[in-house]
Amino acid sequence: MDIELVEIPKWNCCGAVSSLTADDVMHHVAPIRNLIRVIEMNEEGLVNDEKRLIVFCSMCFNVLRRSNKRVKEDPKFLETINSFMDEERDYDGSVKVMHFLEILRDIGFYKVKERVKKPLKGLKVSAYYGCTLLRPRGVGIDDPEAPSIMEKFIESLGAEVVDNPYKSLCCGSYHTVGGNKELVAERAYKIINAARERGADLIITSCPLCAFNLDNRQELTKKIHPDFEHMPVLYFTQLMALAMGMESETGFDGNYIDPRPLLRERGFLEG
Amino acid sequence: MTETIIIKDRNIDLLRLASEISGEVITLCEQCGICTTSCPMAEDMDITPASIMRYTQLGDEFVLETRAIWYCASCFSCTVRCPRGIDLAKVAEALRQIKLRKNQDYLKIDELKEEAEELPAIALVSAMRKYTG
Amino acid sequence: MSEEKMITVYIMGKAYQVPFGLTIMKAMEYAGYRFIRGSGCRAGFCGACATVYRKKGEYKFRTALACQTTAEDGMYLAQLPFVPANRKEYNINELDPEKNVLSEYYPEINRCVSCNTCTKACPQELDVMYYIQAAIRGDYRQVSELSFDCIQCGLCTARCPAEITHYHVAQLARRIYGKYQLKVPEHLEKRLKEIEEGKFDEEIERLKNMSIDELKSAYVQRDIEKIPRGEVSDE
Numbered sequence: 001m002d003i004e005l006v007e008i009p010k011w012n013c014c015g016a017v018s019s020l021t022a023d024d025v026m027h028h029v030a031p032i033r034n035l036i037r038v039i040e041m042n043e044e045g046l047v048n049d050e051k052r053l054i055v056f057c058s059m060c061f062n063v064l065r066r067s068n069k070r071v072k073e074d075p076k077f078l079e080t081i082n083s084f085m086d087e088e089r090d091y092d093g094s095v096k097v098m099h100f101l102e103i104l105r106d107i108g109f110y111k112v113k114e115r116v117k118k119p120l121k122g123l124k125v126s127a128y129y130g131c132t133l134l135r136p137r138g139v140g141i142d143d144p145e146a147p148s149i150m151e152k153f154i155e156s157l158g159a160e161v162v163d164n165p166y167k168s169l170c171c172g173s174y175h176t177v178g179g180n181k182e183l184v185a186e187r188a189y190k191i192i193n194a195a196r197e198r199g200a201d202l203i204i205t206s207c208p209l210c211a212f213n214l215d216n217r218q219e220l221t222k223k224i225h226p227d228f229e230h231m232p233v234l235y236f237t238q239l240m241a242l243a244m245g246m247e248s249e250t251g252f253d254g255n256y257i258d259p260r261p262l263l264r265e266r267g268f269l270e271g
Numbered sequence: 272m273t274e275t276i277i278i279k280d281r282n283i284d285l286l287r288l289a290s291e292i293s294g295e296v297i298t299l300c301e302q303c304g305i306c307t308t309s310c311p312m313a314e315d316m317d318i319t320p321a322s323i324m325r326y327t328q329l330g331d332e333f334v335l336e337t338r339a340i341w342y343c344a345s346c347f348s349c350t351v352r353c354p355r356g357i358d359l360a361k362v363a364e365a366l367r368q369i370k371l372r373k374n375q376d377y378l379k380i381d382e383l384k385e386e387a388e389e390l391p392a393i394a395l396v397s398a399m400r401k402y403t404g
Numbered sequence: 405m406s407e408e409k410m411i412t413v414y415i416m417g418k419a420y421q422v423p424f425g426l427t428i429m430k431a432m433e434y435a436g437y438r439f440i441r442g443s444g445c446r447a448g449f450c451g452a453c454a455t456v457y458r459k460k461g462e463y464k465f466r467t468a469l470a471c472q473t474t475a476e477d478g479m480y481l482a483q484l485p486f487v488p489a490n491r492k493e494y495n496i497n498e499l500d501p502e503k504n505v506l507s508e509y510y511p512e513i514n515r516c517v518s519c520n521t522c523t524k525a526c527p528q529e530l531d532v533m534y535y536i537q538a539a540i541r542g543d544y545r546q547v548s549e550l551s552f553d554c555i556q557c558g559l560c561t562a563r564c565p566a567e568i569t570h571y572h573v574a575q576l577a578r579r580i581y582g583k584y585q586l587k588v589p590e591h592l593e594k595r596l597k598e599i600e601e602g603k604f605d606e607e608i609e610r611l612k613n614m615s616i617d618e619l620k621s622a623y624v625q626r627d628i629e630k631i632p633r634g635e636v637s638d639e
C-alpha cells in the first residue's frame with residue numbers, strides 16, 4: 001500500500017485507559033513518553049520529517065490522542081510533564097496520533113480494494129466499534145452515533161456488511177478482570193446475538209480488549225446461556241490479511257473461537 | 272409529600288472535591304436522565320448514572336459506597352449525549368479517585384492468581400488503573 | 405593526617421567531618437557507624453549497601469551503592485539496609501512459560517506508569533523500566549537480558565510509585581528463561597559430561613591437598629580458558 005511502518009524503538013505501555021481527572025499528571029507521562037520517542041526517531045533519522053504516529057489498538061489510540069490533545073491545549077500541563085521527565089528531551093506537541101483505519105481512509109479505501117487478492121465475496125461481516133475508537137467526540141475517528149469507517153473497510157475487502165445496533169455498545173472493557181466477568185459475558189451475548197440475528201458470519205473489531213471480551217469470554221457466555229451459539233471474532237487486520245492473500249500472517253491460532261472451519265467451508269481458506 | 276434535605280458543610284466538601292478532581296460543573300446537571308438511558312451498564316448498577324450526579328450535587332457521601340461508580344466503564348456513551356455538556360465519565364472517575372486516593376482499592380490484585388496469567392496485558396493494565404490507586 | 409582535606413557530610417541529619425576521598429561507606433564508618441547489615445562485598449557486587457542521598461542545593465533524590473560512591477561535601481546520607489519486598493514462592497518445574505507467569509505472581513507490574521523512576525534509581529544503570537515493560541508483555545528473554553547485571557539492591561523497588569518489586573520479577577523471568585527457553589550451551593554440556601566421567605577427579609584431589617599458600621599462588625597463576633563468543637550465545 002506504499003506505507004512503510006517503522007516501529008518505535010523502546011516504546012512503553014501507554015496505560016490502556018486515559019486518566020480522566022483534571023489534576024492527575026502522572027498517568028499522562030506514559031503516553032507522552034512515547035510521543036517523545038517519535039520526535040527522537042526524526043532526530044535520529046529513523047524516519048524523515050514524519051510526525052504521524054500510527055496506532056492499531058483502539059485503546060492505545062484513545063489514550064495517546066487524548067494526552068496529546070491535553071498537552072496541546074494546556075501548555076502549563078505540558079510544562080509540568082516536561083519538567084517531571086527531566087531525563088528526556090522536551091515534548092512540543094508536534095506529533096499527530098492516528099489510528100490505522102484513519103490512514104486507510106486518507107489513502108482511500110479504493111486503494112485497499114486494489115490490493116485485495118481474494119475478495120471475501122459472500123462473507124457476512126459485522127463491525128464492532130466499541131467505545132474508544134469513537135468516543136468522546138473530538139477524539140474518536142468517526143461520528144460517535146453513526147459510524148461507517150469500519151463498514152467501508154469491510155466493503156473494500158469484498159465482504160458483505162451486516163449492521164449491528166449494538167456495534168458501539170461497550171463490551172464491559174476491564175470488568176473482564178476480577179469479580180464482574182458476567183457483565184462482560186452478558187454484553188458479549190447481546191452484541192453477538194444481534195449480529196447473528198442479522199445474518200453475520202463473524203465480527204471484526206479494532207480493539208484487542210474488545211476482541212478478548214467478545215471472543216474468549218464466549219466460554220462464560222455459553223455457561224450462562226446454554227442456547228448461545230459461538231461466533232468467530234477477528235481483529236480487523238486478520239480479515240485484511242486473509243483478503244490480501246497473506247494467509248500465513250492471519251494468526252488464527254490465537255483466536256479462541258477458531259474461524260478456520262467457517263472460512264474453509266466458504267472457500268476462503270485452503271484445506 | 273415533601274422531603275427536607277439538609278445540606279451540611281461536609282456535603283459541600285464532597286461536591287467541591289468531585290468538581291475539582293473532575294473539572295466538571297456538576298451543578299449544571301438537570302436530571303434529564305439521558306445518561307442513564309445511554310449507559311450500557313445502568314441495568315446492572317445499584318443507582319443510575321443520573322443518580323450518581325444527583326447524589327454528588329447534594330454532596331451525599333453515600334455515592335462513594337455505590338457499585339455504580341465502579342461499574343461505570345468509562346465508555347463515554349453518556350459523555351457524547353449529555354445536553355448540558357457534562358462529562359459524567361469524568362465525574363465517576365473523580366468519585367473513584369476519592370476512594371483510591373485514600374488507599375481504598377476496588378480490586379485486590381493479590382487475589383487474582385492464575386487468572387492473571389490468562390488475561391491479556393491490556394485487561395490487567397486498564398483494570399489496575401481503574402481499580403487500584 | 406592534619407593536611408588532609410576534610411568535608412562535611414550529614415548522616416541522618418547530623419553533621420560529621422570526614423576526610424575527602426572516602427566512599428560513602430567508609431565515610432560513615434569514619435564517623436563512627438558500624439555496618440551490621442547493609443554491607444557485604446565492599447566491591448559493588450552484592451547489592452547490600454543501597455544508599456539514598458541528596459547533594460547540597462539539589463532537588464534530586466539520588467541513589468547509589470555506598471561502597472562505590474565517593475562522599476562529597478554537603479551530602480545528606482542515609483543507608484537503606486533492607487527493602488521490604490514480597491518474594492513469591494513458586495516451583496520452577498511447574499510453571500508454564502507459554503503464559504504470562506510474571507503477571508500471575510507479580511500482577512502489580514501492570515500498574516507501572518512508565519515514570520522511569522526505577523531506571524533513574526538503578527546504580528547498575530540498567531533499563532529497569534524497560535524490563536518491567538517487557539515483563540508486562542511476558543517477554544522473558546528481554547527481561548533477562550535487560551536485567552542480567554541486577555545485583556538486587558532494591559533501590560528501584562524502594563522508589564517505585566506502582567509498588568513493584570522489580571528485582572524479584574526479573575529473577576523469576578531469568579529463571580524461566582534459563583529453564584525453558586535458553587538452549588543449554590554446548591560447552592557447558594560437554595564440561596558437565598567430562599566432570600561426570602571423572603576427568604578432573606585427579607586435579608581436584610591435588611587441589612584439596614595443597615596448603616593455603618600453594619593454593620594462593622596457584623590461583624594467581626591460573627589460566628583462564630577462553631570460550632569463543634559464538635559458543636556462549638543461545639541461538
Ligand code: SF4
Pocket residue numbers: 451525526527528529530532553554555556557558559560561570571
Ligand atoms: S534493577 Fe533494581 S535491584 Fe537491580 S541493581 Fe538496579 S536498582 Fe538494584
Ligand code: SF4
Pocket residue numbers: 515516517518519520521522523532533536563564565566567568
Ligand atoms: S518506577 Fe515503577 S512505575 Fe515507574 S517506570 Fe519503574 S516500574 Fe514503572
Ligand code: FES
Pocket residue numbers: 442443444445446447448449450451452453469470471472
Ligand atoms: S557492599 Fe556489596 S555492593 Fe556495596
